[in-house]
Amino acid sequence: MNQIPLTVRRAIEITGLFFLGWIIVLGKGLLAPLLMAFFISIMLLPVYRFFRNRKMPEAVAIGLSLLAMIVVLGGIVWFFSSQISVLIRDFPTIQKNVMNHLNALSVWVGSHTPFSSQEQINFVKEQSNNLLNYAGTLLGGVAGGVTGTLIFLGLLPIYIFLLLFYRNLLLRFVFLWFPRDNHEKVEEILREMQVIIKSYLFGLLIQVTYMTVLLGGLLMIIGIKHALLIGIIFAFLNLIPYVGALLGNIIGVLLTLASSAEIWPIFVVLGTIAGVQFLDNNILMPRIVGSKVKINALATIVGVVVGGEIAGIAGMFLSLPIIAVLKVVFDRTDQFKQWGVLFGDERPTRSPMEVPVLRWNTKAIRQKLERENEIEPPHEGEKEEETKK
Known part of the structure; x- marks a missing residue:
């Protein structure tokens, strides 16, 4: 049988990638929770094996592993909500500080530009109306997004349980796709994937913990209000490469600006975030996750x-x-x-x-x-x- 020409093979690969991407877009509602469950189930394997080594039934070991995950996530949600409640209690002070900053900005704009205070007020009112209209449209989309999120969260534990329960069946399914001569290489790939995923995800869990403690603790010692909230928000957003760190800096600045009547805390927050991020990227994370x-x-x-x-x-x-x-x-x-x-x-x-x-x-x-x-x-x-x- 003649070998397929290289150009034809490359064309088939590109076509296959196109249709694969199309299938992923069409089935994202199914694939997103399934992929998340796959990664979490690999993370839960050591916990599951711990309970199985204690002679527990398989279903009970999986259930206890899921319970441990829910307790950890519940603790994170409780901590985050407690910090949000502190922020809400300080809302009158935040509102006062925001007005002071806006007035100071108005005075600066009036002294450096030809726009009068009345023109600035009219501009702010116009943009506020546009923002309210946009917010109304956004809330309509969020209502649909909440339903999707609830379905996602409802399917996640079910998928995790089934992936752990049927893991041997799924592994056999994978091996049956390949000739027996390739089974050794397939096994090597599967073991390597497991090692990498576990080291990466456990590293992220450790990273969130020490980033929250380190950043929040340093800001608290300096005297920045809502230090722990800034720390936990930045720690989670930092999990999104590049984009998350930028969003974390912006939210940290906005929280500091709203909570303080002075400007200097902003530079302190930015400097502390930069220092902690440098420590994380160059010293801590490479040692935890590895290379x-x-x-x-x-x-x-x-x-x-x-x-x-x-x-x-x-x-x-x-x-x-x-x-x-x-x-x-x-x-x-x-x-x-x-x-x-x-x-x-x-x-x-x-x-x-x-x-x-x-x-x-x-x-x-x-x-x-x-x-x-x-x-x-x-x-x-x-x-x-x-x-x-």
């Missing part, structure tokens, strides 16, 4: 934007682990290695236009680039530990 898979910034930003367009906030959170899983699969398959290169951060120091060897698709070159970029594959010890479990 098993590195996704380049371009793929990360595009993935976050595409995930947000497809599934909103959930899609933005899921984008990075999905790209990491896809990269593991692409790197281990001969047909899709070029896509793994596109997602990865194994950046050559010289141009492939000048060094022809960098154009080759070989294991030795990939390993050399991984060493140069300090990217480590999952260690053999981790694989042996997963095997024992």
